Every structure is written in C-alpha cells, then in structure tokens.
Amino acid sequence: MIAFNCPPHVGTEEHYIAEAIANRKICGDGVFTKKCSEWIEKQTGASKVLLTTSCTHATEMAALLSDIGPGDEVIMPSYTFVSTADAFVLRGAKAVFVDIRPDTMNIDENLIEDAVTERTKAIVPVHYAGVACEMDTIMDIAKRHGLLVIEDAAQGMMSTYKGRALGAIGDYGCYSFHETKNYSMGEGGALLLREAKDIERAEIIREKGTNRSKFFRGQIDKYTWVDAGSSYLPSELNAAYLWAQLEAAGLIYEDRLRSWNTYYEMLSPLAEEGKVELPVVPEECKHNGHMFYIKVRNLEERTRMLAYLKEHGVVAVFHYIPLHTAPAGLAYGRFCGEDKYTTKESERLLRLPMYYGLQQEEIAYVCEKVKEFYR
Numbered sequence: 001m002i003a004f005n006c007p008p009h010v011g012t013e014e015h016y017i018a019e020a021i022a023n024r025k026i027c028g029d030g031v032f033t034k035k036c037s038e039w040i041e042k043q044t045g046a047s048k049v050l051l052t053t054s055c056t057h058a059t060e061m062a063a064l065l066s067d068i069g070p071g072d073e074v075i076m077p078s079y080t081f082v083s084t085a086d087a088f089v090l091r092g093a094k095a096v097f098v099d100i101r102p103d104t105m106n107i108d109e110n111l112i113e114d115a116v117t118e119r120t121k122a123i124v125p126v127h128y129a130g131v132a133c134e135m136d137t138i139m140d141i142a143k144r145h146g147l148l149v150i151e152d153a154a155q156g157m158m159s160t161y162k163g164r165a166l167g168a169i170g171d172y173g174c175y176s177f178h179e180t181k182n183y184s185m186g187e188g189g190a191l192l193l194r195e196a197k198d199i200e201r202a203e204i205i206r207e208k209g210t211n212r213s214k215f216f217r218g219q220i221d222k223y224t225w226v227d228a229g230s231s232y233l234p235s236e237l238n239a240a241y242l243w244a245q246l247e248a249a250g251l252i253y254e255d256r257l258r259s260w261n262t263y264y265e266m267l268s269p270l271a272e273e274g275k276v277e278l279p280v281v282p283e284e285c286k287h288n289g290h291m292f293y294i295k296v297r298n299l300e301e302r303t304r305m306l307a308y309l310k311e312h313g314v315v316a317v318f319h320y321i322p323l324h325t326a327p328a329g330l331a332y333g334r335f336c337g338e339d340k341y342t343t344k345e346s347e348r349l350l351r352l353p354m355y356y357g358l359q360q361e362e363i364a365y366v367c368e369k370v371k372e373f374y375r
C-alpha cells in the first residue's frame with residue numbers, strides 16, 4: 001500500500017532528542033528552540049520567529065497581537081483549514097469568506113476589496129499547497145485600508161513570492177510543523193514577526209502574559225504578569241526533532257520537488273487529453289512541493305477515482321470542505337459575493353501521496369493507476 005503521508009524523518013532526530021534530555025532541559029526555550037528560531041529568521045528575513053505549539057496557536061497569537069475582538073471582521077478564503085478562522089472567531093470576530101481563484105485555489109485578490117467594511121481588521125491569505133497568494137495586490141489593499149495582513153503559511157515554509165519567503169511578507173506569518181507538513185516536530189508551529197516593534201508583546205503573550213523572556217535574558221531582575229496571554233511554547237523534545245529537520249531542510253526540499261516534478265511530467269499527457277487538470281504555479285512563485293493534487297471532472301468522478309485507487313493500494317484523499325458550508329462557518333462567518341469556484345473546485349480536487357522519501361517507482365505506479373482509471 002502507498003500511504004498518503006509519512007511523517008518526515010531524516011535519522012538525526014533521536015540523537016538530538018537524547019541531547020535535549022541529557023541537557024536536563026526539556027521544557028520550552030532551550031538550545032534547540034533557539035537554534036530553530038534563529039534558523040528560520042535567517043531563512044525568511046523575519047525580525048523575530050517564535051516557535052509555538054501549533055500553527056493554530058501561532059494564528060491565535062497573531063489575533064491577540066492584532067487586538068482583534070467582538071464585532072471585528074477578518075477576510076479569508078472559505079477553502080482552508082478550520083484554524084484559519086478559529087483563531088479569530090475565538091476572539092469574537094466574524095470570518096468574512098471570499099471566493100478563490102480556480103488556478104491556484106488561493107483567495108482571489110481581486111475580490112478582497114469588495115469585502116472590506118469599516119469593521120474589517122485584517123486579511124488572512126492562505127498559501128495553498130505552498131504556492132503564494134498574489135501578495136503585492138493584497139499588501140496594497142491592506143495599506144490603502146489600514147488593515148493587517150496575517151499569512152497562513154502553514155504549508156509554505158521554503159516557498160517564495162518574488163524571492164521573498166512566505167510568512168515574512170505580511171505583518172504576521174504562521175507556520176505549521178504538524179507531521180503532515182514538509183518539516184515537522186510532531187505538533188508545532190512558528191509565528192513570524194515582520195516588525196521588531198511586536199517582539200516584546202509577542203514574547204509576553206507566548207509566556208502566559210509574563211515578561212519571563214526578558215527575565216531570562218537578564219534584562220529585569222524578577223518577572224511578573226503584565227498582559228493577557230497563554231502558554232504557546234513547545235517543549236525542547238519537539239524542538240530537537242525540528243532541528244534535525246531544519247538541518248536537512250535542503251534535502252527534504254529537493255526530495256519533495258523531485259517527486260512533484262515526476263508527478264507533473266507523468267500526468268501531463270492526461271492533462272493534454274483534457275482528462276485532468278494539474279496544479280498551476282504562477283511565474284513569481286517558487287513552491288516547496290508540499291502537495292500534488294489533480295482536478296477531475298466533478299465530485300462523482302472523484303469519488304470513483306478515490307475508490308479505484310484505494311482498491312489498487314493507493315491512498316489518495318480529498319481536501320477542505322468549504323468553511324462557509326460548515327455549521328460553525330454558518331454561525332461565525334459569512335460569504336461575501338458569489339461562490340463561483342470555492343465549492344465547485346473543492347469537489348474536483350484530489351491529493352496524491354506525497355511525502356519525504358516517496359520513491360520514484362511508487363509515483364510511477366500511482367500515475368499508472370490514475371491513467372488506467374480513464375481507460
């Protein structure tokens with residue numbers, strides 16, 4: 001059987017976890033957390049990177065830093081993971097959903113402005129499959145309307161837009177290191193801060209509302225409760241796993257891109273025959289091979305294809321159920337404009353196995369089965 005996902009493992013994780021244990025420091029913010037944050041800062045150019053317990057929590061921190069509260073509105077796609085909306089809904093805000101572009105499955109930047117009201121506080125672009133949203137347009141709209149931009153870059157580490165790292169373009173960026181993502185620590189994430197002015201408050205929010213980080217740096221002689229916050233820092237055991245992955249980041253990146261390119265080449269004939277559609281990566285975007293999806297004719301064909309692949313030992317899966325159609329989406333959000341593509345395109349999309357270490361022969365087998373389905 002060919003699994004859909006396999007958690008990334010490069011072989012040095014055990015060594016670093018043992019080191020964390022030997023250091024007698026397994027709670028958060030030890031040497032591994034520091035190494036990981038500094039590595040991501042260097043890689044992305046963010047002013048500061050704070051490791052978190054998940055991307056969901058990084059987004060919650062961004063919502064707190066943005067002072068988003070009851071009555072505020074946040075613009076985002078409906079075609080996304082629940083966390084994108086949850087982080088703001090938890091603060092009492094309303095999710096305002098905008099349709100996606102059918103080519104990249106990202107929020108349609110040309111529809112955002114129509115959704116802006118005097119209550120709008122932020123725009124949350126989601127870089128689906130590690131392919132960037134049209135960030136220049138989004139940043140320009142935000143600037144003209146005085147809005148914050150919080151990037152859900154859960155799938156976007158090592159991807160760029162016009163040479164800039166995803167997650168470091170907006171005011172805040174959120175990464176995920178869940179086991180289904182390119183680089184993992186089991187459960188975990190990171191918050192990227194573009195502006196140095198946000199560092200102090202972000203550290204306080206992450207440390208239960210205390211100025212403990214300052215205390216550990218010797219900048220104050222005792223720490224105290226100074227703001228509302230929570231516990232968003234991951235354990236050193238998780239950070240040690242992530243460090244192994246970051247050290248091998250190039251290896252993982254190359255491996256995934258090779259798999260992605262193989263899929264693309266092998267399935268191109270089917271696309272030329274008009275049987276399936278392949279992912280579109282705009283010129284200005286460099287992606288990270290996070291996901292390989294195809295789009296088939298409709299929901300009925302997708303259901304049959306998923307069953308056919310399963311029968312032949314291939315685990316393929318569909319993806320998001322649009323949030324505006326879910327019970328919580330109806331309660332906490334509203335769709336602005338027409339749902340021209342969100343529902344239709346989401347029903348046609350099917351993700352093929354993709355993970356670090358996936359073999360070329362396995363990809364060939366999967367592609368053969370997809371082609372066989374159409375014979």
Ligand SMILES: *Cc1c(COP(=O)(O)O)cnc(C)c1O
Nearest residue numbers: 054055056081083154176178189
């Ligand atoms: C995975 C994912 C998340 C959530 O990440 P966690 O680290 O599991 O909280 C949020 N948004 C998107 C787009 C994701 O793919």
